[in-house]
Amino acid sequence: MTQSNHTAIAIIGAGPGGLVLARVLHVHGIHATVFEADASAASRSQGGLLDIHEKDGQFAVKAAGLWEEFVKLIHPGAEATRIVDKNGKLLFAEPDNGKLERPEVNRGDLRTMFLNSIPTENVYWGHKLGSVTSMGDGKHQLNFTNGKTFTTDLVVGADGAWSKVRNLLTSVKPKYVGTTFIETFVHDIDNSHKATAALVGSASMFAPSPGKGISVHREPNGVIHAYVALEKPEEWFAAIDFSNKEKSLSRLAEEFKDWAPELVTLITASATNPTPRPLFELPLDHKWEHKAGITLLGDAAHLMVPSGDGANMAMLDGAELALAIVANPGHIEVALRKYESEMFSRSSEVAREAKETLNTLYGAETPQSLVNFFTSVKMD
Numbered sequence: 413m414t415q416s417n418h419t420a421i422a423i424i425g426a427g428p429g430g431l432v433l434a435r436v437l438h439v440h441g442i443h444a445t446v447f448e449a450d451a452s453a454a455s456r457s458q459g460g461l462l463d464i465h466e467k468d469g470q471f472a473v474k475a476a477g478l479w480e481e482f483v484k485l486i487h488p489g490a491e492a493t494r495i496v497d498k499n500g501k502l503l504f505a506e507p508d509n510g511k512l513e514r515p516e517v518n519r520g521d522l523r524t525m526f527l528n529s530i531p532t533e534n535v536y537w538g539h540k541l542g543s544v545t546s547m548g549d550g551k552h553q554l555n556f557t558n559g560k561t562f563t564t565d566l567v568v569g570a571d572g573a574w575s576k577v578r579n580l581l582t583s584v585k586p587k588y589v590g591t592t593f594i595e596t597f598v599h600d601i602d603n604s605h606k607a608t609a610a611l612v613g614s615a616s617m618f619a620p621s622p623g624k625g626i627s628v629h630r631e632p633n634g635v636i637h638a639y640v641a642l643e644k645p646e647e648w649f650a651a652i653d654f655s656n657k658e659k660s661l662s663r664l665a666e667e668f669k670d671w672a673p674e675l676v677t678l679i680t681a682s683a684t685n686p687t688p689r690p691l692f693e694l695p696l697d698h699k700w701e702h703k704a705g706i707t708l709l710g711d712a713a714h715l716m717v718p719s720g721d722g723a724n725m726a727m728l729d730g731a732e733l734a735l736a737i738v739a740n741p742g743h744i745e746v747a748l749r750k751y752e753s754e755m756f757s758r759s760s761e762v763a764r765e766a767k768e769t770l771n772t773l774y775g776a777e778t779p780q781s782l783v784n785f786f787t788s789v790k791m792d
Contacts, residue, residue, distance in 0.1 A: 419445040422564035424541050429710035429726030430570030431526035435476040436734035438530050449540035460637040461629045463514040465724045472727035490516030492615035497779050500672035504783045541576045550705030567706050575712035581700040586692035586715050591643050593689040596682035598636040608674045619675050620778040638678045649688050657685045691717050696763045699756045707748050714759035719766035
């Protein structure tokens with residue numbers, strides 16, 4: 413037996429973008445319901461550190477009225493950056509300048525901050541979207557895999573790379589870009605691997621080379637969160653049994669056999685099974701024909717290669733969509749068209765920059781291209 417309910421605004425996904433949207437609407441007295449597939453807020457890890465940029469992520473935090481709470485989450489000194497070559501030679505180092513241009517916060521803490529800022533009853537956990545059905549006149553029915561259904565006047569797909577909501581707007585699917593990041597975690601780094609700890613430094617370190625690389629974030633309690641990048645076809649990774657920690661780490665390490673031992677340690681000393689994260693993207697100029705009562709934000713709208721912009725763009729989308737709704741009371745389609753037009757323009761530009769950043773990291777001219785990038789930013 414199914415349960416049928418109605419909500420004026422349905423947000424699919426309790427990620428940063430969806431929660432910013434819910435929070436900014438709440439600040440302005442507009443109710444929205446968030447539907448999340450996770451069983452609870454604590455059901456899975458939200459990942460490591462996230463840098464929140466001035467022009468987008470920080471704008472969203474301020475629009476949500478949460479700046480003071482946000483500042484309490486910042487990890488001091490986490491904006492420091494180092495670049496080394498594959499031999500461990502230091503090529504570039506910059507300390508945290510304390511200006512909060514790109515402060516680092518824990519993803520889980522950020523999510524908790526937003527969740528705590530909206531009424532508990534506005535978030536429905538354990539609601540994985542199965543499909544969306546158009547009912548005409550801009551109304552939609554949400555069909556969840558737990559058997560429950562809801563109708564809504566506006567459905568916002570904040571449901572990530574493989575968005576179910578997107579299917580109603582476009583047939584375009586994300587495509588693999590040819591690079592996969594493999595996550596590893598090294599624990600107690602300052603005691604167990606002192607030489608590697610010294611090379612990494614106090615915050616972020618990049619060790620790029622053409623077609624491959626290792627980048628890391630230093631997290632609290634001596635944990636190093638590493639991303640091992642490899643330009644390989646999907647089939648290459650499919651042939652590795654990542655559930656076998658020893659063999660999979662050994663196979664990855666083979667690709668870095670001529671690298672400095674202190675860097676290879678970031679692979680071989682992982683305390684966890686390596687986790688592959690293949691990179692997908694939507695077309696750089698992805699857009700859709702407007703349809704009444706439905707829109708997208710974040711990765712659902714403009715999935716791009718990681719460059720530190722994904723979550724920030726999602727948060728900006730959430731804030732801008734909410735503010736457009738607030739500015740056009742009773743005229744939801746006017747708000748949606750305004751939001752989509754501006755979002756298409758800015759996301760296309762950022763997606764192109766993200767693609768350029770990936771090439772800067774792992775293209776033919778790296779690591780010098782990455783050093784040049786950071787040097788130019790520092791001079792600006």
